[in-house]
Amino acid sequence: EVELVESGGGLVQPGGSLRLSCAASGFIFSSYAMGWVRQAPGKGLEWVSAISGRDGSTYYANSVKGRFTISRDNSKNTLFLQMNSLMAEDTALYYCARDIGREVDTGAMGVWGKGTTVTVSS
Amino acid sequence: QSALTQPVSVSGSPGQSITISCTGSSRDVGSYNLVSWYQHHPGKAPKLMIYEGTKRPSGVSNRFSGSRSGNTASLTVSGLQAEDEADYYCCSYAGSHTYVFGTGTKVTVL
Numbered sequence: 001e002v003e004l005v006e007s008g009g010g011l012v013q014p015g016g017s018l019r020l021s022c023a024a025s026g027f028i029f030s031s032y033a034m035g036w037v038r039q040a041p042g043k044g045l046e047w048v049s050a051i052s053g054r055d056g057s058t059y060y061a062n063s064v065k066g067r068f069t070i071s072r073d074n075s076k077n078t079l080f081l082q083m084n085s086l087m088a089e090d091t092a093l094y095y096c097a098r099d100i101g102r103e104v105d106t107g108a109m110g111v112w113g114k115g116t117t118v119t120v121s122s
Numbered sequence: 123q124s125a126l127t128q129p130v131s132v133s134g135s136p137g138q139s140i141t142i143s144c145t146g147s148s149r150d151v152g153s154y155n156l157v158s159w160y161q162h163h164p165g166k167a168p169k170l171m172i173y174e175g176t177k178r179p180s181g182v183s184n185r186f187s188g189s190r191s192g193n194t195a196s197l198t199v200s201g202l203q204a205e206d207e208a209d210y211y212c213c214s215y216a217g218s219h220t221y222v223f224g225t226g227t228k229v230t231v232l
Contacts, residue, residue, distance in 0.1 A: 037168075037223075044125070044226035045160070045168065045211050050219070059219040062123050100173055107156030107215035108173035115167070 002026035002111050004096045009116030016086050020116055022079040022096030027111075030074040033099035035109060036081050038092035038118075048094070049081065053102040064090075086120045093117050126151065126212055126224035133230040139200040142227045144212030145193060150222055152193035156215035159188060159197045162226075163208045171210075172197060199229070207231045 008020040020036070035050030049060045049070040058070050069082040079096055094116050097109035127145040134140040144157065151157055159172040170179050172188035175195065185200045195214070199206055212224035 035221075044209075045162070045213075045223045046125075047213070047221040047223055050221070052219075057219070061220065095167065097168075100170075104219040104221075105156075105215060106173070107154065107213060107221055108158035108170060109213075110170045110173070110179060112167035112169075 002098075004098065004111060004113035006094065006096045006113045006116035009094065009118045011119045011121065012086055013122050014087060014120055016120070017082070017084045018086065018118060020081040020083065020094055020096075020118070022081075022113060024077045024079065024098070027098070029072075029077040031102055033102055033104045033106075034072060034079045035097050035099060035104070036070065036079075037095045037097055037109070037112075038090075039095070039115075040089070040092040043092075045095075046092075050099065050104040051079070052104055053099070057104075059104050083118070086118075088120050091118060091120045123216065123220065123222055126214060126222055128210075128212060128224040128227045130225075131228045131230065133232055134202045135232045136202055136204065138202050139198060140202060140229065142197045142199075142210055142212075142229070144195040144197070144214075144224045146195075146214055146222070147193055150214040150216040151190065151195050153217065154215045155190060157188065157190060157195040158213045159186075160211045160213065161206075161208050162211060168211065202231055204231050
């Protein structure tokens with residue numbers, strides 16, 4: 001069964017850091033682009049970042065560029081999101097998602113995890 | 123990276139058809155036929171319903187269909203059922219290996 005399980009969320013103070021993980025199973029992880037999508041309380045979905053399955057190239061939304069870093073460990077079938085300089089506006093449910101293709105150019109994510117909650121507050 | 127515009131809410135009676143619009147720009151929807159649609163029930167993972175504008179993933183009911191005209195994409199749900207009540211989001215490739223989501227639409231089955 002294809003599955004994505006996020007972990008690493010929690011409560012962090014403004015300016016702090018957090019590292020999210022996403023464990024993948026049931027498919028050839030290295031063959032797909034992967035990404036993170038978040039949903040702030042009461043708000044809609046927001047694309048955050050993605051990483052190519054072909055060459056590991058990384059891409060970011062303007063709102064997180066320079067603060068967040070996406071990476072992947074294909075040997076451990078795991079996706080990561082290192083979040084630094086966190087702000088209250090980063091408070092959200094963070095979903096890990098598998099793209100339908102190997103590159104970040106399809107506009108579609110076919111498999112989603114259930115999410116992990118990040119709360120930025122003092 | 124401005125969010126695509128969707129109506130806040132759409133409603134219909136069981137058996138009816140509804141259409142949700144998703145308006146972007148020439149930088150995203152208008153330039154790429156790479157719009158996807160997601161059904162999101164609160165507390166659950168979003169589900170891909172349409173990709174590449176018109177294609178349905180395996181297992182998705184043929185009551186769901188997608189289209190595009192200019193800078194606007196649309197999702198039509200025919201034969202509306204109680205289980206279709208959910209939030210729906212469009213998403214488009216926006217160039218430079220980035221994606222942009224729509225503002226979301228709450229569908230209510232009357």
